[in-house]
Amino acid sequence: MALTTHTVSSNMIPINKPWIGEEEKREVASVLEENALTTAARDGGRRVRDFESQMKSYLKAKHVVSVNSGTAALHAALMAAGIKQGDEVLIPSFTFVATANAVVAAGGRPVFVDVKKDDYTIDVSDLKKKITKRAKVVIPVHLYGHPSDMDEIGELADKHALDVVEDACQSLGSTYKKKQTGTFGVMGCFSMYASKVLTAGEGGAVATDSDELADRLKMIRNHGMVEGYDTRVLGLNLRLPELSAAVAKVQMQKLDKMLQIRRRNAELMSKLLFPSAKKHGIKIPEETADKKFNWYLYTVAFQNGSRDRIKNALVKDNIGATIYYNPPAHKTPYYMQVAPKTSLRATDWCADHVLSLPVHPYVSEADIDHIASSLKAVLEKSNIS
Known part of the structure; x- marks a missing residue:
């Protein structure tokens, strides 16, 4: 089947532009008609659950927990990983600053690692040199959609008892050895910002195969609550609204x-x-x-x-x-x-x-x-x- 594209309305060819059609508009309109804009329910609203189910199937992950931005996904993942004051988190510097900001917001200390010139992903040889006894997590960033060297990173992480939290905010759909990025570490973080390959306007998600981490992430995105006002862990309002989930749900189909x-x-x-x-x-x-x-x-x-x-x-x-x-x-x-x-x-x-x-x-x-x-x-x- 031939692939068709749409004509750009202005003369400028923008670096990125969300591909929004009538289907997304209809789904958003239905949310407005139902007046179900968002919910504080533990598992989210209907469209949040639909989107998470679709993404889970696409990634072949056991759980997907949606949040309101890629930054929130990184922050929630580091909170779920138990990062505490003074813990070191190894990250590339050649990335959007959100990766580093999430580390600081979680109480950790970012340790910047160099990248490789050939694909702009984290340099494992430099990563080895930067690991100390205070290191707890390594965040490989799949920059521009280029997968990092996940086998080598995984081996190094295992050797030093580090958790791998993938920053897959730019790499939904990229694969390493035929497996989706964001599914190699204990958690993988995605963004649905307006410029990304799949958008919700603003939005994010965390993929994990751990039941315990998924439960923890659902608490973290909802003020640490499970039933009513029973805050059990430190959490924030990181929920994905139904309006955003409506767009993301249709985008998954495309x-x-x-x-x-x-x-x-x-x-x-x-x-x-x-x-x-x-x-x-x-x-x-x-x-x-x-x-x-x-x-x-x-x-x-x-x-x-x-x-x-x-x-x-x-x-x-x-x-x-x-x-x-x-x-x-x-x-x-x-x-x-x-x-x-x-x-x-x-x-x-x-x-x-x-x-x-x-x-x-x-x-x-x-x-x-x-x-x-x-x-x-x-x-x-x-x-x-």
Whole structure:
């Protein structure tokens, strides 16, 4: 069956755009008609339960507990893992700052680990060097939808009695050795922010195979309560509203199709960019036999200092090329105080050299051709090599 896309209404091709159709609108309208906007029930409302059931089946996980953001998913998971004041949590700095913020919010101390230049995921060799007796959790981030080296991370975690909590906020649909990211650790955290491959506007979820952790997560997302006002553990209001769950529920039904279109766009982009990449020394994203991407972001890296100039030229040509993430977390003003003297050479290099291009479902084949042609023209004009 041929895959179809929708025309972008403005001239600018945005870096990401939620694919919302009539089905989502009807489901949201039905929530409004029922006046069932949210509930403090332990298991959530009907649409929350429907969404969790769908995601559980997709991931092949025993439990999925939805929350109101990816940040909330990370925070709740660390609370459920029992992180206490002074516990160290090992994380990459090359990620959105929410990963580090969740650690601090749970009372832990983030220990920043370098990444690999080839796929921007946590460098296991640097991870080994950063583990101390205070380390309790490692959070591999599957950045841009690129799966981390989960076998090596799992072995290291087992050796040092660390819990693995996956930050799969950008990787729903990505697989490592044919298994979904977010299902390797004791918990996996997902985001349903507006830009993600599946959206609820705002939303998140935690996947786990542990009955005990699932029960704990349900308490944590609901002020620690089980029956009435019987707070048993520290919790917060992290619940996913029915309105958001209504959107997420319909999005789950479209997820395979949305991922197919992203893959088609990414593969076409790689095909068109390959000659220029080879000529001008650009690194384009490449899957391996073990790692398959959801193509959340199509991220390239330039070998010299031309990245910012190229980005500005593409934006001028109505292409929403975007830099993720500069500065990296350890170089933000707050974390320079929390973790001073952090030195991460590969992370710094990536922050200065990467650029993400749009491949979301609203991007047409003509758009991909325009992006590739525009980038090629900039490279040729600038004589970048």
